[in-house]
Amino acid sequence: MNADFYNEMYDADGNLRAHYEGFADWLAATSPERLASKRAEADTAFHRLGITFAVYGEKSGTERLIPFDIIPRIIPATEWTALQAGLWQRVKALNAFLHDIYHDQEILAAGHIPAEQVLNNAQFRREMIGVDLPAGIYAHIAGVDIVRAGAGESYVLEDNLRVPSGVSYMLEDRKMMMRLFPELFSRHMIAPVQHYPDMLLENLRTVAPRGVSDPTVVVLTPGAYNSAYFEHSFLAQQMGVELVEGRDLFVKEQAVFMRTTQGPQRVDVIYRRIDDDFLDPLAFNKESMLGVPGLLGAYQAGNVNLANAIGAGVADDKSIYPYVPEMIRFYLGEEPTLHNVPTWMLRKPDDLKYVLAHLPELVVKEVHGAGGYGMLVGPASTKAEIEDLRARILAAPEKYIAQPTLALSNCPTFVESGVAPRHLDLRPFVLSGKSVGMVPGGLTRVALREGSLVVNSSQGGGTKDTWVLEN
Numbered sequence: 001m002n003a004d005f006y007n008e009m010y011d012a013d014g015n016l017r018a019h020y021e022g023f024a025d026w027l028a029a030t031s032p033e034r035l036a037s038k039r040a041e042a043d044t045a046f047h048r049l050g051i052t053f054a055v056y057g058e059k060s061g062t063e064r065l066i067p068f069d070i071i072p073r074i075i076p077a078t079e080w081t082a083l084q085a086g087l088w089q090r091v092k093a094l095n096a097f098l099h100d101i102y103h104d105q106e107i108l109a110a111g112h113i114p115a116e117q118v119l120n121n122a123q124f125r126r127e128m129i130g131v132d133l134p135a136g137i138y139a140h141i142a143g144v145d146i147v148r149a150g151a152g153e154s155y156v157l158e159d160n161l162r163v164p165s166g167v168s169y170m171l172e173d174r175k176m177m178m179r180l181f182p183e184l185f186s187r188h189m190i191a192p193v194q195h196y197p198d199m200l201l202e203n204l205r206t207v208a209p210r211g212v213s214d215p216t217v218v219v220l221t222p223g224a225y226n227s228a229y230f231e232h233s234f235l236a237q238q239m240g241v242e243l244v245e246g247r248d249l250f251v252k253e254q255a256v257f258m259r260t261t262q263g264p265q266r267v268d269v270i271y272r273r274i275d276d277d278f279l280d281p282l283a284f285n286k287e288s289m290l291g292v293p294g295l296l297g298a299y300q301a302g303n304v305n306l307a308n309a310i311g312a313g314v315a316d317d318k319s320i321y322p323y324v325p326e327m328i329r330f331y332l333g334e335e336p337t338l339h340n341v342p343t344w345m346l347r348k349p350d351d352l353k354y355v356l357a358h359l360p361e362l363v364v365k366e367v368h369g370a371g372g373y374g375m376l377v378g379p380a381s382t383k384a385e386i387e388d389l390r391a392r393i394l395a396a397p398e399k400y401i402a403q404p405t406l407a408l409s410n411c412p413t414f415v416e417s418g419v420a421p422r423h424l425d426l427r428p429f430v431l432s433g434k435s436v437g438m439v440p441g442g443l444t445r446v447a448l449r450e451g452s453l454v455v456n457s458s459q460g461g462g463t464k465d466t467w468v469l470e471n
Contacts, residue, residue: 006152007421008073008411019076019469022187027071027412027419035070035414038180042068045179051172051230067462068173069413070180073424073444080191080440080468083146083154083428086338087438089328091142091430094159094315096331098138102128102311107330113323118314122368123162125276125311127283131300133309134207135434140307141200141271142430143167143443146338148409155341155406157425159324161308161316163273166443166463167429168231171196171238173443173465189470191440196429197238200271203433207305208268215268218242218258220249222274222290232273246274251294254301271307279310318367318401319345341406347398355402356393359386362402363453364393377453379405408453411464413446423447425455426466440468 009020016024046065075083100106101118108115118124143164145157174193178185201217208215221232223245236243248259249267257264272279278288283296298304314320322343325336344351344362355362360378376389393400410421428442444464445455455461 005407005421005423006148006150006409008148008409008424019074023072023074023184026184026187032418039068039070039414042070042176042180045176046172049172051169066169067448068176069446069448069462069464070177071412071414071419072177072465072467073411073426074467074469075441077469077471082337084438084440086154086336087144087428087430088436089332089334089336090144090156090159090324090338091139091432092436093324093328093331094142094161095136095138095432097327098309098312098315099133099136100331101314102131107327110330112326112330113320117319117323121314121317121319123276123311123313123317125314127296127300128309128311132302134209134305137207137432138309138312139315140203140207140309140432142432143427144430146426146428147341147406149406152409154338156324156338157341158318158321159316160427162275162313163308164427164429165228165231166427166445167196168234169463170429170441170443170466171234173463177465188467191468191470193439193441196439197235199431199437199439200235201239201241203431203437204269204271204307206433207307209302209305212268216258216266217269217271218244218249218267220244220246220270220272220274222278226273228273235271246289246291249292249295251292251298254294254298254303256292256295256298256304267304269305269307276310276313318365319347319398321401341403344402346393346400346402351402352393352397356390359390361405363405364389364400364402367399367401375454377405380451380453405453411446413448413464415448420450422450423453423455424464441466
């Protein structure tokens with residue numbers, strides 16, 4: 001156990017934290033051979049179910065299994081209550097910000113955020129200016145990445161408001177743990193998560209276009225070659241709605257229809273898992289074969305709703321992230337209860353000067369980067385990698401932000417050498433419709449490489465079941 005990092009299971013003196021006591025007794029009584037056997041059983045089952053993902057840029061194009069760790073991350077009820085309140089606060093403010101910048105732009109006029117940071121952002125969609133959306137919601141599904149550092153305080157690492165993924169792994173991890181170790185669920189009062197698809201569908205139904213009492217909801221996927229296709233098909237199946245590709249939909253008289261064997265069927269709400277640029281070849285990328293020609297016009301006319309909204313990405317851009325605390329104060333009149341990681345914006349000369357002088361100590365991220373790509377962790381990088389990044393920063397400093405290298409919390413994890421601490425984060429999923437809600441917990445991602453702070457599956461990370469205790 002490394003005392004330099006907050007350990008989820010043990011305190012700084014090596015004593016077991018109270019909420020892990022029952023699990024620790026079970027773990028001590030369980031042989032390493034049984035754990036290894038159960039992990040192999042989980043891997044086989046996940047392969048059979050097709051729970052894999054593709055890594056963009058790999059020449060082989062092979063699908064990978066996301067490693068599953070059988071030691072859960074456990075969160076006590078009081079801690080979850082506080083975390084949930086902070087997440088609701090943050091997502092409400094982000095939705096208010098999105099509505100504002102596409103309407104009155106009051107926060108820009110008040111000078112709280114530089115107007116050029118928003119209006120010149122690649123994710124800001126002028127086509128959405130003045131478009132009124134049901135309940136004023138833009139980010140219907142938000143995946144907010146939370147890390148713990150220092151003495152255990154929580155920080156928001158980033159907000160994912162475009163097409164956040166990973167919830168299928170949260171659900172499948174829980175099913176797997178219940179299947180492998182049913183005795184654990186009789187010993188602990190663990191808050192359920194299996195109702196997430198029902199909750200998601202109900203939220204999507206509440207934001208149907210005005211006057212639609214029994215909306216038709218579909219999940220729009222780029223297709224089977226997308227890295228998250230398993231999740232798209234899983235959620236459609238769990239919600240009991242159709243999984244469609246762009247070619248399955250068409251627009252007529254500013255309304256969207258789905259081709260079926262019984263003829264065209266009107267579609268009211270589209271849970272889209274396709275980026276803005278590829279949604280409508282008439283409005284955005286003309287080369288796109290994934291979208292639906294005319295979809296933007298139907299959307300602007302209020303005849304169909306999209307989750308998440310076109311243009312929501314401007315609020316999760318890393319150059320906007322530093323301003324979220326100010327959004328909370330401006331729109332809600334409250335102090336943020338979840339804190340940002342301190343961030344240097346390299347478009348600012350003083351920030352740029354500091355970061356260039358301290359590159360080996362910092363984490364540097366591309367403003368538009370995602371999935372762990374385009375990121376440099378200074379302490380884990382070679383001199384050549386640091387100098388290469390320095391040149392790229394000097395060429396376009398506005399494309400980067402930097403943050404301190406956080407001492408991410410760790411949690412016991414079953415690895416090849418046995419049980420050892422590994423660093424992790426948490427992605428809870430916040431659902432916004434006529435109300436805001438979420439299931440307890442989220443997707444815990446764990447960096448399986450010893451010493452690594454990068455938890456993304458594309459960079460070798462795995463997942464854990466997340467338990468929120470009800471007592």
